[in-house]
Amino acid sequence: MKTFEYWFDFGSPASYLAWTQLPAIEAATGAQAVPRPMLLGGVFQATGNQSPATIESKGRYTFADFDRFARRYGVPLTRNPHFPINTLLLMRGATGVQRQQPERFGDYCRAIYQAIWVDARNLNDPAEVGAVLAVAGFDPQQLLALANEPATKEALKAATEEAVRRGVFGAPTFFVGEQMFWGQDRIDFVKEALQ
Amino acid sequence: MKTFEYWFDFGSPASYLAWTQLPAIEAATGAQAVPRPMLLGGVFQATGNQSPATIESKGRYTFADFDRFARRYGVPLTRNPHFPINTLLLMRGATGVQRQQPERFGDYCRAIYQAIWVDARNLNDPAEVGAVLAVAGFDPQQLLALANEPATKEALKAATEEAVRRGVFGAPTFFVGEQMFWGQDRIDFVKEALQ
Numbered sequence: 001m002k003t004f005e006y007w008f009d010f011g012s013p014a015s016y017l018a019w020t021q022l023p024a025i026e027a028a029t030g031a032q033a034v035p036r037p038m039l040l041g042g043v044f045q046a047t048g049n050q051s052p053a054t055i056e057s058k059g060r061y062t063f064a065d066f067d068r069f070a071r072r073y074g075v076p077l078t079r080n081p082h083f084p085i086n087t088l089l090l091m092r093g094a095t096g097v098q099r100q101q102p103e104r105f106g107d108y109c110r111a112i113y114q115a116i117w118v119d120a121r122n123l124n125d126p127a128e129v130g131a132v133l134a135v136a137g138f139d140p141q142q143l144l145a146l147a148n149e150p151a152t153k154e155a156l157k158a159a160t161e162e163a164v165r166r167g168v169f170g171a172p173t174f175f176v177g178e179q180m181f182w183g184q185d186r187i188d189f190v191k192e193a194l195q
Numbered sequence: 196m197k198t199f200e201y202w203f204d205f206g207s208p209a210s211y212l213a214w215t216q217l218p219a220i221e222a223a224t225g226a227q228a229v230p231r232p233m234l235l236g237g238v239f240q241a242t243g244n245q246s247p248a249t250i251e252s253k254g255r256y257t258f259a260d261f262d263r264f265a266r267r268y269g270v271p272l273t274r275n276p277h278f279p280i281n282t283l284l285l286m287r288g289a290t291g292v293q294r295q296q297p298e299r300f301g302d303y304c305r306a307i308y309q310a311i312w313v314d315a316r317n318l319n320d321p322a323e324v325g326a327v328l329a330v331a332g333f334d335p336q337q338l339l340a341l342a343n344e345p346a347t348k349e350a351l352k353a354a355t356e357e358a359v360r361r362g363v364f365g366a367p368t369f370f371v372g373e374q375m376f377w378g379q380d381r382i383d384f385v386k387e388a389l390q
Contacts, residue, residue, distance in 0.1 A: 048250050055244045058364045061377055068384060169253045182256055185380060189263060 002031035002194060005175040007163055009040035010094070010109075011087040013066050013077065016117040018172040018184035019109065020075045025187060029194035035105070037094040039087065040171045042160040049169040051084065069184060082122040089147055090123060093133075095156040096146035104138070111136035197226035197389060200370040202358055204235035205289070205304075206282040208261050208272065211312040213367040213379035214304065215270045220382060224389035230304070232289040234282065235366045237355040244364040246279065264379060277317040284342055285318060288328075290351040291341035299333070306331035 006022060008015035022033045044050060053059035063079055070077035090112055097108045115121040115132040122128050130140035146152060163173070167180055174181040176193040201217060203210035217228045239245060248254035258274055265272035285307055292303045310316040310327040317323050325335035341347060358368070362375055369376040371388040 047252055049253055055242055055364055057242055057359075057362045058244055061362060061364070061375060064375075065377070065381075164252075167252045167256060169250055169256070180256060180259075182260070186260075 002029065003034050004029075004031050004190060004194060005034045005036050005173075007036040007038050007168055007171060007173040007175070009038060009087055009171045010090050010112045010116060010123075011083075011085045012040055012171040013063070013117055014184040015040075015172040016113045017066060017069055017073065017075070017077065018174075018187065019113055020073055021184070021187055025191060025194075028191055031194045035098070035109070036159060036163070037091050037098065037156060038160045038163045038168070038171070039091050039156060041087070042157070043164055043168055043170070046160075046164045047169045053084065076118045078118055078120045080116055080120045082120070082124055085116060085123050087123075089126070089129065089144075092147040092152050092156050093143055095159065096143070096149065096152040099152070099155060100146060107136055108133075108138070111138075197224065198229050199224075199226050199385060199389060200229045200231050200368075202231040202233050202363055202366060202368040202370075204233060204282055204366045205285050205307045205311060205318075206278075206280045207235055207366040208258070208312055209379040210235075210367040211308045212261060212264055212268065212270070212272065213369075213382065214308055215268055216379070216382055220386060220389075223386055226389045230293070230300070231354060231358070232286050232293065232351060233355045233358045233363070233366070234286050234351060236282070237352070238359055238363055238365070241355075241359045242364045248279065271313045273313055273315045275311055275315045277315070277319055280311060280318050282318075284321070284324065284339075287342035287347050287351050288338055290354065291338070291344065291347040294347070294350060295341060302331055303328075303333070306333075 004025070006018065008019065010016070025031070026033060051059075052062040066077060094105070094108060094112070098105045111132055112123070115128075116123055121132060123132070130144075133140045133143055166175070170182055172184060174186065174190045176190060179193050181190050181193070199220070201213065203214065205211070220226070221228060246254075247257040261272060289300070289303060289307070293300045306327055307318070310323075311318055316327060318327070325339075328335045328338055361370070365377055367379060369381065369385045371385060374388050376385050376388070
């Protein structure tokens with residue numbers, strides 16, 4: 001079975017756009033996506049890279065560019081007024097769910113991505129996170145406990161360090177074997193590498 | 196006659212790649228490219244943006260990404276060991292030639308782009324620049340004088356300021372009317388906007 005890695009952080013609109021296209025990549029190539037949660041803030045800190053939003057004109061353009069891709073893909077994308085979202089808890093949650101309830105990992109990602117990039121919810125607010133997770137059928141208290149387990153925290157930290165070690169500096173990043181592709185706008189190259 | 200603007204700096208490998216594709220864009224759309232020389236260093240200074248090469252892993256990846264596009268386009272691209280090139284004189288030359296010998300502007304661009312991104316010449320060295328221009332049929336002394344005319348210097352400065360005012364933060368940047376597209380990897384969107 002061919003696979004490709006999809007490294008992501010929920011706070012990145014490009015990660016969201018790429019996530020909407022994973023089924024199409026899988027269908028076109030017969031390869032399976034291996035989602036890899038990482039903390040983009042940690043990647044930025046380790047590499048010295050920064051969000052395009054730190055440069056005013058670049059941030060403005062980047063969102064317009066994402067809008068163009070959203071239209072091309074035919075998927076909804078809303079500018080979240082609470083951007084940037086601190087995703088530490090959300091990524092720890094993803095890490096914990098992936099390890100302990102892998103059958104619910106897709107539901108977790110869908111709930112969080114949709115809350116941020118479609119419904120423009122303020123997921124900086126733990127109460128909002130709890131409400132979103134409850135609607136998606138998760139027990140918020142149980143998930144919070146899972147996110148805060150030392151093993152979960154350590155796993156996310158190790159994954160982020162692995163990403164940096166392998167050359168990741170932004171999100172999303174794809175790997176096909178050791179070939180790296182940065183950005184939701186490199187999906188055609190990912191497909192080519194898989195074919 | 197439909198037109199589109201192509202803002203560039205010779206020191207940018209992405210500007211070179213986009214330049215190789217201008218004839219294909221023109222052929223596909225019936226629109227004419229309007230080349231706009233600017234000083235990318237000035238754009239970076241004004242916006243706070245930086246070259247991807249300032250982040251080690253991002254710089255490494257970016258060149259690999261350019262190699263992939265060069266293969267896709269079927270054009271040569273060499274990693275210039277003298278990168279980054281200080282392009283102030285080269286861009287002043289482009290500005291002067293475009294204003295005073297517009298019929299030779301294409302030859303000037305071809306000579307400079309090829310010297311940097313195909314032949315890996317060290318165009319930080321004025322003697323090398325002179326040699327490259329002589330082979331392309333220019334009089335190096337005359338061109339140096341043209342580049343150093345106050346009106347030439349002022350025109351490049353004004354163009355760079357115009358670029359920043361209109362939201363440019365990197366190179367190449369295309370405009371179709373006021374729609375802006377950053378990067379040699381947005382050529383398909385440029386074509387769509389022109390059709």
